[in-house]
Amino acid sequence: MTAYRVEIRVMPRAALLDPQGQAVEHALHALGFAGLTRVRVGKHLVLDLDAPSSEAAAAQARVMCDRLLANPVTEDFEVAVRAG
């Protein structure tokens, strides 16, 4: 078993209204960041886990996302693994 660090990015579906992203976008515009065209706010999860391979760690993380960490109705996720 090897220690891996898994980083998971969970983002609201692009088609859905993201009021947090809009609020941040408005605030950044108010600060004068004129070139800004869109902000979306999601979640970043960092997991340390032991697995036989990085593929196994990624597979396990995807199951975690399917079952608990992301809601497929409203969110998409990406998994990145590196040696812990």
Next chain:
Amino acid sequence: MRRVAVVVFPGSNCDVDTIAAARAAGSDAYPVWHRETDLRQADIVILPGGFSYGDYLRSGAIARFSPVMPSVNAHARAGGAVLGICNGFQTLCEAGLLPGALMRNARLRFLSRPVWVRVDAVDTPFTTLYDQGEVLEIPIAHGDGRFVADPRTTAELEAQDQVVWRYVRDNPNGSTSDIAGICNAGRNVVGIMPHPERRTALALGGDDGARVFQSMEAGNATQHAVDVRAVGDHHLRV
């Protein structure tokens, strides 16, 4: 007298009001702690409002894995009546017993105030004593009340008359199609964002919510086949 199990999660805060509302309607209502797995021959299960597990991760996401939930699932899939109020509605969506999800209110603020909802379906176990199209004044108290579903699911909800309550006069949270409450295809599992248990007597400012509990006690709604779209213990993928 119907037996009504009101599930109590850590962070539930409407359980006592819900039990009182059910008892006032004549039911034998009792609390069931989320670590229990025996619903004690419940005819009806209610998941009450509150903030189970602090709404961590997503509202209802962790409550949905509580030890009691397989029993709630089995009860629902056998055609038993289930009502989710507010956080209970969120939990039923997370559990895949109802389609869609509830997201942060469109204007981000937590809203605690009366709203008006129209009863659009009177053939669920919780609405038989209402008139079709009747407008009720019931309070909301939520931060995550914006119902969303993909267009196909929303179209199905409309086509099969699964929208049970709809906001009228104004849409407080940006909910799709003004949806305030829905039922599953089998019509035995129902979710509502406003709090009917908080309007069950004139002393509470109105009794528009009382018939939700009186309807379930009257118990003349038929039991239907289970919702075939909610399969296994995974989220729906539609």
